[in-house]
Amino acid sequence: MGIEPGRLQFSWVSSAESTKFVTVVREVTExxxxxxxxxxxxxxxxxxx
Amino acid sequence: xxxxxxxxxxxxxxxxxECRVDxxxxxQKGSMPMMNEPCLIxxxxxxxxxxxxxxxxxxxxxxLTDRKEKIAVVAKGCDSRNxxxxxxxxxxxxxxxxxxxxxxxxxxxxxRVAAVYDGEILEVGEKDGSVIIKGRGFDGVLKKEEVMxxxxxxxxxxxxxICDEWVADRVDEQTGVDRxxxxxxxxxxGAQEKWRHFEDLLAPCIRCYACRNACPLCYCPTCFxxxxxxxxxxxxxxxxxxxxxxxxxxxxxxxxxxDCGACERACPVGINxxxxxxxxxxxxxxxxxWEAGLSLxxxxxxxxxxxxDPDDFIR
Numbered sequence: 001m002g003i004e005p006g007r008l009q010f011s012w013v014s015s016a017e018s019t020k021f022v023t024v025v026r027e028v029t030e031x032x033x034x035x036x037x038x039x040x041x042x043x044x045x046x047x048x049x
Numbered sequence: 050x051x052x053x054x055x056x057x058x059x060x061x062x063x064x065x066x067e068c069r070v071d072x073x074x075x076x077q078k079g080s081m082p083m084m085n086e087p088c089l090i091x092x093x094x095x096x097x098x099x100x101x102x103x104x105x106x107x108x109x110x111x112x113l114t115d116r117k118e119k120i121a122v123v124a125k126g127c128d129s130r131n132x133x134x135x136x137x138x139x140x141x142x143x144x145x146x147x148x149x150x151x152x153x154x155x156x157x158x159x160x161r162v163a164a165v166y167d168g169e170i171l172e173v174g175e176k177d178g179s180v181i182i183k184g185r186g187f188d189g190v191l192k193k194e195e196v197m198x199x200x201x202x203x204x205x206x207x208x209x210x211i212c213d214e215w216v217a218d219r220v221d222e223q224t225g226v227d228r229x230x231x232x233x234x235x236x237x238x239g240a241q242e243k244w245r246h247f248e249d250l251l252a253p254c255i256r257c258y259a260c261r262n263a264c265p266l267c268y269c270p271t272c273f274x275x276x277x278x279x280x281x282x283x284x285x286x287x288x289x290x291x292x293x294x295x296x297x298x299x300x301x302x303x304x305x306x307x308d309c310g311a312c313e314r315a316c317p318v319g320i321n322x323x324x325x326x327x328x329x330x331x332x333x334x335x336x337x338x339w340e341a342g343l344s345l346x347x348x349x350x351x352x353x354x355x356x357x358d359p360d361d362f363i364r
Contacts, residue, residue, distance in 0.1 A: 001296060002243035002244035002246075004240050005240070011363060011364045012363050024364070040240075040244055041289055041292075042289065043283070043285075043287045043289045045285055045286070045287035
């Protein structure tokens with residue numbers, strides 16, 4: 001659709017899998033930081049409705 | 050295809066006289082050429098308003114949802130598949146419907162016809178595969194296959210899949226049709242290129258929602274774009290809002306859209322937004338082997354869970 005691969009990620013983590021949750025969050029945050037600020041889905045028009 | 054008009058009128062007259070139905074939904078001539086309107090008839094004397102030609106492009110299944118009467122509806126191939134979807138989704142019951150099935154040869158695209166001529170077109174007729182145009186100060190004849198709607202050129206379900214009375218004999222289905230050539234062209238673009246492509250495609254959009262209003266699948270009492278608490282998507286013409294609307298509407302039609310083309314037909318600025326719904330249609334076919342509206346028994350893919358549903362995108 002035009003969003004860079006890596007910006008949208010899916011993961012299946014149960015509330016009991018706390019270690020996995022921490023790992024996933026850390027990895028996704030790193031990937032997104034590397035990609036930089038989102039340039040595409042950003043509204044530029046002054047706020048209307 | 051034009052002899053169908055008499056047959057449709059006869060069927061409608063008979064059904065109303067015998068009180069088999071309370072309402073007949075068909076097509077009537079519009080006030081502009083090539084724009085036939087929906088026609089709701091409750092009395093046998095009014096059935097002469099009904100017509101059939103290659104400008105009957107709107108989807109009459111749009112007018113069925115949540116009705117309580119017994120209804121006879123004129124249905125082309127695509128429309129009949131939307132009727133099946135409505136029955137599956139409980140928007141109308143099968144026993145309320147008397148489906149007058151019309152094997153369809155395709156509809157003409159008013160923009161393609163208008164592009165051929167400079168002046169105003171006053172009248173459009175048809176004869177034996179030709180489209181006869183009378184304009185202000187000019188006349189013309191075109192081959193129908195050269196001015197057909199794109200979705201009709203790619204159609205693989207011309208015959209109604211559900212029918213109580215046939216208006217004519219079945220026509221042959223097209224074979225060897227590549228429905229997704231334009232979708233694959235967009236899929237092969239890189240992220241930046243896709244973004245620009247969608248920006249150009251959707252630039253004229255004025256958020257009139259004609260596409261949504263013409264679509265038989267869009268029957269939500271409060272559409273996601275009208276919701277304000279919470280506001281899911283802005284109403285502005287910011288490119289991001291426009292894209293969100295079109296992408297999300299396509300997702301809501303996933304596994305349900307039959308590519309009837311009513312959305313593109315309705316668009317006042319001529320946007321070819323069917324590429325989005327066709328992408329979802331292709332994905333449903335690839336991922337779930339699903340084609341919309343072919344079976345009254347099977348549940349759609351976004352309705353059911355199967356153990357072998359694709360999940361390679363989940364880590």
